[in-house]
Amino acid sequence: MKIDFDEINERIAKCQKILEADPNSQIFAALADAYRKKGELEKALQIGLKGIEDHPDYGSAYMVVAKTYLDLGNYGEAERYLNKAVEVGGRTRSADLLEAEILIRREQYGRARTLLEKLHNSDPKSETIKSLLKKTTIQPEEVPEPPKPVRSAAVSAEPSSKKPYDLSHTLGIIKILPRVLGVVAVTREGMVVEGQFDGLLPRDELGALASGAFNSVEQAIAKLDFGAGQEILVEADQSKLWMFNRGRIIIVISTRDDVNLGSLKLKLNEIFSHAEF
Amino acid sequence: MLTAKVERKENKFQGALDYLVEYRGVKEAAILDRDGLLIGYRGDGFAQAEAFAPLSLLMLHNIDAVLERLGENKAGSVVVKTADSWLTIQAAANLILVVRAKAEADDLLRVRIGRAAEMIKSHVQEKYPLQVD
Numbered sequence: 001m002k003i004d005f006d007e008i009n010e011r012i013a014k015c016q017k018i019l020e021a022d023p024n025s026q027i028f029a030a031l032a033d034a035y036r037k038k039g040e041l042e043k044a045l046q047i048g049l050k051g052i053e054d055h056p057d058y059g060s061a062y063m064v065v066a067k068t069y070l071d072l073g074n075y076g077e078a079e080r081y082l083n084k085a086v087e088v089g090g091r092t093r094s095a096d097l098l099e100a101e102i103l104i105r106r107e108q109y110g111r112a113r114t115l116l117e118k119l120h121n122s123d124p125k126s127e128t129i130k131s132l133l134k135k136t137t138i139q140p141e142e143v144p145e146p147p148k149p150v151r152s153a154a155v156s157a158e159p160s161s162k163k164p165y166d167l168s169h170t171l172g173i174i175k176i177l178p179r180v181l182g183v184v185a186v187t188r189e190g191m192v193v194e195g196q197f198d199g200l201l202p203r204d205e206l207g208a209l210a211s212g213a214f215n216s217v218e219q220a221i222a223k224l225d226f227g228a229g230q231e232i233l234v235e236a237d238q239s240k241l242w243m244f245n246r247g248r249i250i251i252v253i254s255t256r257d258d259v260n261l262g263s264l265k266l267k268l269n270e271i272f273s274h275a276e277f
Numbered sequence: 278m279l280t281a282k283v284e285r286k287e288n289k290f291q292g293a294l295d296y297l298v299e300y301r302g303v304k305e306a307a308i309l310d311r312d313g314l315l316i317g318y319r320g321d322g323f324a325q326a327e328a329f330a331p332l333s334l335l336m337l338h339n340i341d342a343v344l345e346r347l348g349e350n351k352a353g354s355v356v357v358k359t360a361d362s363w364l365t366i367q368a369a370a371n372l373i374l375v376v377r378a379k380a381e382a383d384d385l386l387r388v389r390i391g392r393a394a395e396m397i398k399s400h401v402q403e404k405y406p407l408q409v410d
Contacts, residue, residue: 017348205346217339217355217357221362226359226377227359228359230358233355234355238349
């Protein structure tokens with residue numbers, strides 16, 4: 001995979017600026033993740049672990065630390081922090097995916113495959129899942145693994161094509177789509193119901209701002225007799241923000257600016273067609 | 278001689294709007310300045326356009342406030358879809374292009390809106406070189 005270091009450096013600079021302005025910001029997780037992607041693993045770990053001390057309930061931070069330990073080859077610690085992320089933030093598809101990666105690195109291909117097959121069933125187009133699945137099938141010396149006691153989000157989601165997706169499952173699937181940076185569900189009043197947003201704002205603030213913007217757009221188009229707003233797409237220099245009206249809640253999705261909108265739209269239509277919340 | 282030259286220049290804005298409204302499903306298109314005043318319009322409801330001009334600007338300002346908090350620059354475009362309409366508010370140099378289409382209009386309209394914005398931008402750049410953002 002090609003790494004865009006300019007983009008990462010820009011992200012690091014932006015995160016640092018925000019952290020300087022507000023040392024208590026949860027942006028540290030995004031900063032740690034950017035250093036991880038750049039390959040500066042020790043620095044990523046240092047920022048992530050320090051941030052967790054100040055924000056012990058921030059699930060995304062544990063995920064970043066788990067990924068960093070995985071990159072360092074310390075699978076035990078990776079698993080430990082993954083479990084903490086699940087304890088704090090609940091089971092998500094991102095957590096399932098990371099667990100599958102850890103299992104593959106530990107050569108526990110059977111368990112990894114079981115997990116990935118469930119993920120693949122609910123999102124057959126995901127290239128990440130396909131690529132990981134491939135890694136589990138080309139291993140010649142495979143030892144069957146005992147069943148795992150903990151039920152994962154993916155395992156509990158079957159059969160995904162028939163059972164409606166609840167909010168948590170829907171957001172989990174959207175979060176792992178290519179170039180999606182974050183997704184949250186907010187009420188009309190601006191309260192964040194669920195979701196992860198590893199962006200530049202605390203998610204509560206994002207929720208308030210996004211619902212405010214959505215409501216003001218709705219009021220404006222109502223005055224023009226355009227009918228109720230269904231979706232709003234905002235294109236900026238470095239990112240895109242897509243907001244969907246789902247009745248009492250608004251789904252807010254942040255993506256990179258180079259996202260393939262057509263492809264994302266198709267996937268979102270499919271996901272929403274299964275959603276019921 | 279001078280009159281003809283001025284008319285030809287002014288028609289470049291009108292040309293961009295004509296280019297948009299000839300597309301299948303487009304109901305109206307307008308060019309606004311950053312104060313919400315109507316500079317050009319093509320469609321069949323001028324009175325409605327005078328109402329949606331300031332409201333479009335208001336929407337853009339609200340969205341820009343969110344983007345600013347995200348550390349982003351101002352919005353390049355905002356697309357609002359309703360059950361029967363598709364409203365695009367697109368920045369074009371220091372002006373704003375607003376296009377309203379039927380919800381059934383195809384996604385290639387986005388390409389056309391982008392081109393129209395370029396036409397407006399190039400005209401502004403040519404006519405008012407110091408004012409282009």
